[in-house]
Amino acid sequence: MSVASVTSRLSALQFEFREELIAIADWWLANTIDREHGGFFGEVSENNLPVKDASKGIILNARILWFFSEAAVSLGSIDSKATECRHAAKRAYDYIVNYFFDDEHGGVYWELDSLGNPINTKKQVYAQAFTIYALTAYYHLTQDEQALAYALNCFELLESKTIDRQCEGYLEAFTRSWGVMDDLRLSEKDLNFPKSQNTHLHVLEAYTTLNKVHPTEKISAALRYNIELFDKYIIDKKTSHLRMFMDHDWKDHSPGFTYGHDIEASWLIAKALESLGDTDYTQALMPELVKIADVTLKEGVGAHGHVIDAYDFASKTYLPDIVWWVQAEALVGFLFAYSESGEQKYCSAAENIWEFIKRYQIDKEHGEWFWSASVNGPQVPPYYKVGFWKCPYHNGRAMMEGINYLAKIL
Secondary structure, three states: OOHHHHHHHHHHHHHHHHHHHHHHHHHHHHEEEEEOOOOOOOEEOOOOOOOOOOOEHHHHHHHHHHHHHHHHOOOOOOOHHHHHHHHHHHHHHHHHHHHOOOOOOEEEEEEEEEOOEEEEEOHHHHHHHHHHHHHHHHHHHHOHHHHHHHHHHHHHHHHOOEOOOOOEEEOOEOOOOOOOOOOOOOOOOOOOOOOHHHHHHHHHHHHHHHHOOOOHHHHHHHHHHHHHHHHHEEEOOOOEOOOEEEEOOOEEOOOEEHHHHHHHHHHHHHHHHHHHOHHHHHHHHHHHHHHHHHHHHOOOOOOOOOOEEEOOOOOOOOOOOOOOHHHHHHHHHHHHHHHOOOOOOHHHHHHHHHHHHHHHOOOOOOOOOOOOOOOOOOOOOOOOOOOOOOOOHHHHHHHHHHHHHHHHOO
């Protein structure tokens, strides 16, 4: 294939990603704003109907803040759309600051009722990390020093209260006053272990961005520490999979492989290395990150070009669900591997996933993306378009990162 035809094809992809980013932003602007109680609805059905009494989780709200902040930057040349995104980001920021922050003990609550009253006050480390990530994006957009101060307060809390000083790493969850608690799980489907790759991955993600916009010696050291945790404990160098759940001593208790988290980690760790700026460490670790993407390509791609959710050790089967966020992360991960290696197989894998997303994942009637694609039967629950875990973060980020990787490749 000629250079001109490759350039034309990738430029067309870039245009499609931009159009879909605008479509995602438009849908969230039109369907999610809670004008009665402030902020955004905690749930919107698959048919775009708000569930007005649904609770409001910090993960949804932090990811909304992150998305609109980053979309406003990404769409900067489209003045009216960028302005709408900026206003939505301000709305999300005000709601988080006014309702989710715990003024007495610091950090953010896990869940509020529809009126904004705390109903679950635990301090999940994953949630604090996403709050840092979102506040940092808002600071990058606005240069609002208060937003940076809130992000730095959360950073200091994580560094002072959540690290396992004996065995290293970040513990999963704490009580409102940062005490020990028994149920550490992020969700009902997670195992109850004190350390997980998922929490560590998003602490890494938050520190990557914080170090990029506000580098200090302490933040850079914390970012390096997080990268080293993946290098030493979480990446299984024999299989090029990530270990999912671990005990205090880092013994692996993973129930299987999770391909979405694997390939998401490949490009997020690469971005962390870029933020850190250590050339030698980047050169040493980058081949392993590309190998993670390669193993996902070899093991985790289904018959329709999509990426499989997970492989279960107990049943020795691949789980059939085709989940929206896995496709979004795989799209970015394969573009990362292509940009790093130049191997066409990764570009083809990304293009195949994008074709799958357009055909099966995007709801052409009601907008946004389905929770799960119905290639192999009906959708799996939950069916909602917006909910505790359904946000514009994965698909919106995939469009923005896709644009950035294609610009680098082109």
